[in-house]
Amino acid sequence: MSSSLLEVRDLKIEATAYPPGEAPRDITIVEGVSFKVEKGKVLGLIGESGAGKSTIGLSSMAYGRGGVRITGGEVFVNGNDILKAGPAGLRALRGHEVTYVAQSAAAAFNPAKKLMEQVIETTLHHGLMTRAEAEERAVSLFARLGLPKPESIGNRYPHQVSGGQLQRVMTAMALCPKPDLVVFDEPTTALDVTTQIEVLAAIKEAIADTGVAALYITHDLAVVAQVADHILVLQGGQMIEYGTIDHIINSPSEPYTQALVSVRSINHHEKSGGAPVLSVRDVTARYRGTKFDVLKNITLDLPEAQTLAIVGESGSGKSTLARVITGLLPPSSGEITFDGRVLPADFEARTRDDLREVQMIYQMADVAMNPRQTVGTIIGRPLEFYFGLRGDAKKQRVQELLDEIEMGEGYIHRYPAELSGGQKQRVCIARALAAKPKVIICDEVTSALDPLVADGILKLLLDLQKRENVAYLFITHDLATVRAIADSIAVMYQGRVVRYGGKTEVLSPPFDDYTDLLLSSVPEMELGWLERTIANRKMAAAGN
Amino acid sequence: MTRIPLAALIGLFFTGLYFGAAVFAGWIAPYGMAEIVGDSWEPASAAHWLGTDSIGRDLLSRMIWGGQTTIFVAAAATMLSFGMGSILGFFAAVKGGWVDQLLSRLVDLMMSIPSLISALVVLSVLPVSLPVLIIVMGVLDSTRVFRLSRAVAVDITVMDYVEAARLRGEKQLWIIFREILPNALSPLVAEMGLRFIFAVLFISTLSFLGLGVQPPLADWGGIVKENKEGIVYGISAALIPAFAIASLAISVNLVADWVLNRTTSLKGGRG
Numbered sequence: 074m075s076s077s078l079l080e081v082r083d084l085k086i087e088a089t090a091y092p093p094g095e096a097p098r099d100i101t102i103v104e105g106v107s108f109k110v111e112k113g114k115v116l117g118l119i120g121e122s123g124a125g126k127s128t129i130g131l132s133s134m135a136y137g138r139g140g141v142r143i144t145g146g147e148v149f150v151n152g153n154d155i156l157k158a159g160p161a162g163l164r165a166l167r168g169h170e171v172t173y174v175a176q177s178a179a180a181a182f183n184p185a186k187k188l189m190e191q192v193i194e195t196t197l198h199h200g201l202m203t204r205a206e207a208e209e210r211a212v213s214l215f216a217r218l219g220l221p222k223p224e225s226i227g228n229r230y231p232h233q234v235s236g237g238q239l240q241r242v243m244t245a246m247a248l249c250p251k252p253d254l255v256v257f258d259e260p261t262t263a264l265d266v267t268t269q270i271e272v273l274a275a276i277k278e279a280i281a282d283t284g285v286a287a288l289y290i291t292h293d294l295a296v297v298a299q300v301a302d303h304i305l306v307l308q309g310g311q312m313i314e315y316g317t318i319d320h321i322i323n324s325p326s327e328p329y330t331q332a333l334v335s336v337r338s339i340n341h342h343e344k345s346g347g348a349p350v351l352s353v354r355d356v357t358a359r360y361r362g363t364k365f366d367v368l369k370n371i372t373l374d375l376p377e378a379q380t381l382a383i384v385g386e387s388g389s390g391k392s393t394l395a396r397v398i399t400g401l402l403p404p405s406s407g408e409i410t411f412d413g414r415v416l417p418a419d420f421e422a423r424t425r426d427d428l429r430e431v432q433m434i435y436q437m438a439d440v441a442m443n444p445r446q447t448v449g450t451i452i453g454r455p456l457e458f459y460f461g462l463r464g465d466a467k468k469q470r471v472q473e474l475l476d477e478i479e480m481g482e483g484y485i486h487r488y489p490a491e492l493s494g495g496q497k498q499r500v501c502i503a504r505a506l507a508a509k510p511k512v513i514i515c516d517e518v519t520s521a522l523d524p525l526v527a528d529g530i531l532k533l534l535l536d537l538q539k540r541e542n543v544a545y546l547f548i549t550h551d552l553a554t555v556r557a558i559a560d561s562i563a564v565m566y567q568g569r570v571v572r573y574g575g576k577t578e579v580l581s582p583p584f585d586d587y588t589d590l591l592l593s594s595v596p597e598m599e600l601g602w603l604e605r606t607i608a609n610r611k612m613a614a615a616g617n
Numbered sequence: 618m619t620r621i622p623l624a625a626l627i628g629l630f631f632t633g634l635y636f637g638a639a640v641f642a643g644w645i646a647p648y649g650m651a652e653i654v655g656d657s658w659e660p661a662s663a664a665h666w667l668g669t670d671s672i673g674r675d676l677l678s679r680m681i682w683g684g685q686t687t688i689f690v691a692a693a694a695t696m697l698s699f700g701m702g703s704i705l706g707f708f709a710a711v712k713g714g715w716v717d718q719l720l721s722r723l724v725d726l727m728m729s730i731p732s733l734i735s736a737l738v739v740l741s742v743l744p745v746s747l748p749v750l751i752i753v754m755g756v757l758d759s760t761r762v763f764r765l766s767r768a769v770a771v772d773i774t775v776m777d778y779v780e781a782a783r784l785r786g787e788k789q790l791w792i793i794f795r796e797i798l799p800n801a802l803s804p805l806v807a808e809m810g811l812r813f814i815f816a817v818l819f820i821s822t823l824s825f826l827g828l829g830v831q832p833p834l835a836d837w838g839g840i841v842k843e844n845k846e847g848i849v850y851g852i853s854a855a856l857i858p859a860f861a862i863a864s865l866a867i868s869v870n871l872v873a874d875w876v877l878n879r880t881t882s883l884k885g886g887r888g
């Protein structure tokens with residue numbers, strides 16, 4: 074039949090939608106997708122959310138998540154059409170020939186069982202090895218994946234290891250039954266860049282050592298460029314482009330692929346000088362009832378109509394800094410000044426005008442808007458509240474704001490659930506702008522969005538800055554975003570600012586150790602970046 | 618108008634029937650509420666569709682008049698308990714800290730005494746009139762509503778949109794009524810269907826024990842009490858109110874489920 078390990082021919086996947094108040098109807102999620110994976114090769118599936126990449130990945134195990142049905146085409150694993158395999162055949166296939174690594178390891182493990190039990194469970198279930206053999210294999214996989222104390226880490230519970238380690242343990246779980254094919258579904262998306270690079274290197278090495286084939290699903294082309302041999306680009310359930318990694322990265326032929334490759338190429342010239350509109354003076358803060366300072370002696374200035382980016386990994390205290398500035402968490406010492414005057418530490422003590430001047434945009438636009446209010450109400454409320462606009466004057470201003478965020482007419486009466494992810498974030502921006510603030514705090518505003526959509530939001534923010542003279546305090550973990558929009562940068566690590574200055578200055582050597590680690594961990598869209606970086610680090614470690 | 622599911626139609630029909638009968642009792646009931654029209658426990662006949670009760674009053678008329686009292690008291694008590702319980706619950710959730718502690722512990726204290734016992738104690742001291750009954754039942758029931766609405770609101774107050782409203786400088790009233798209430802409505806509506814039925818059972822229980830609606834005013838619990846001796850002689854008069862309560866309970870909840878389904882959609886055009 075077929076010499077390939079996995080061959081998918083003309084796959085069609087459907088689901089039933091249940092729009093409220095209407096008759097259910099069938100929608101096509103994936104159509105006309107065909108590809109092959111040879112033994113020992115890695116195929117990257119790339120696309121935005123909703124492109125059908127996870128759905129296609131799971132179809133290689135003949136599984137449809139949440140009522141999704143595979144309605145057409147053929148899927149061959151080792152020459153057998155698994156869509157015709159029947160329940161017994163599928164049980165033999167899943168967890169033995171094909172295994173799966175999920176995106177969120179923290180949610181995929183049973184918190185009440187030890188790691189070892191879960192890693193060897195399927196292997197024992199399929200009767201592939203004795204318990205002793207399986208445990209031995211698991212320990213050797215732990216060692217190969219670079220986990221600390223491989224002999225004893227299996228005795229821990231999922232909450233006793235870090236997120237990056239858990240992701241590697243799940244990879245070990247997938248590799249334990251010696252599968253022919255592993256499906257990786259966004260295995261590093263939830264991790265910090267500094268952790269991501271370790272997990273990525275571990276996965277790549279494990280794939281090479283065990284000779285297993287893999288499907289690697291991600292939305293980040295720079296990541297997949299490091300591990301894949303071939304790439305399949307998907308959009309809206311259709312194949313856009315399929316080729317070798319070299320072809321896709323260096324000479325993509327489709328416009329959509331070209332856009333993906335060249336994303337984040339915004340050129341922003343750094344501004345400097347200018348009087349600070351917002352200053353953080355020697356702020357130390359801790360959460361109530363704890364003895365640990367989350368922020369330690371932070372001092373920063375945000376000049377008028379400029380962007381200060383706060384960079385750091387999760388737990389570095391960057392979101393806490395936003396809470397201190399907005400007055401949600403009064404600092405234990407230090408102060409916040411705005412336009413030269415000291416702001417009260419607690420937001421309840423601030424005047425309405427103080428509150429108006431500092432607005433906030435959140436990471437998750439979904440929960441930042443009341444789902445029971447229309448777009449008109451959401452944007453209109455600050456107008457009514459701060460400027461007393463009512464009736465037609467308010468309506469007109471809401472429309473002006475909608476035009477400014479490039480959404481135009483017809484959205485005023487919609488509810489947030491009727492908007493796309495990018496549109497939701499735009500509405501949040503409009504709500505912040507409606508208050509005519511001097512400062513907007515942007516807390517990871519693009520990290521929940523697809524790269525192309527995020528790009529659009531960043532361009533809009535830069536555009537608005539020019540027109541409205543608003544300053545941004547831009548909190549992010551993504552250095553590419555920082556390069557695109559910042560004027561000055563503060564790098565935070567464990568509650569301290571470890572590096573602070575103009576963009577070019579911060580991003581140029583000589584680096585401190587942490588900034589160096591952070592910068593070198595950001596995947597670049599070129600082949601061989603991962604090996605080079607790992608090799609550099611090993612050399613540096615050997616030199617010390 | 619979208620299609621109404623069959624279950625909701627059945628629920629709407631019977632709920633409408635009971636409420637309609639209660640509102641228009643004066644026109645519908647064939648005889649007066651306390652009018653003696655025949656012998657005791659006459660069997661059903663063309664003149665008396667459900668027969669007569671222990672002292673010869675028309676049972677159908679008693680049921681209709683009794684339904685009016687029972688449904689009116691239960692509905693008023695439910696409204697009181699939801700008004701009080703949900704607003705205090707939201708307030709406790711929004712304020713947090715000692716306000717929350719004080720209100721929650723007070724509610725725990727009230728809930729630690731079985732509500733029937735506290736109602737019996739209070740009603741044996743106070744004069745038993747309809748307003749007193751409604752207030753006692755409403756206040757006792759509001760503790761349950763308080764706990765539900767507080768639990769629902771605590772999850773909502775941590776959402777970013779509530780934080781955004783706070784940072785805008787909004788007052789507590791706006792946050793409670795505009796940010797939290799619309800999002801907490803679905804579980805509250807579901808609970809309201811259930812609570813109304815509990816109120817019907819509660820007032821019937823009190824009347825059966827003689828501390829609820831006082832004779833000659835009719836109510837369903839009272840009708841059971843007046844006719845309970847008949848069961849020994851194979852007379853089913855006491856079972857009729859029980860059937861009425863059961864069918865009302867089911868139909869009200871069918872309607873509540875339907876309303877719940879319609880209000881959980883976050884997209885436009887609800888209602």
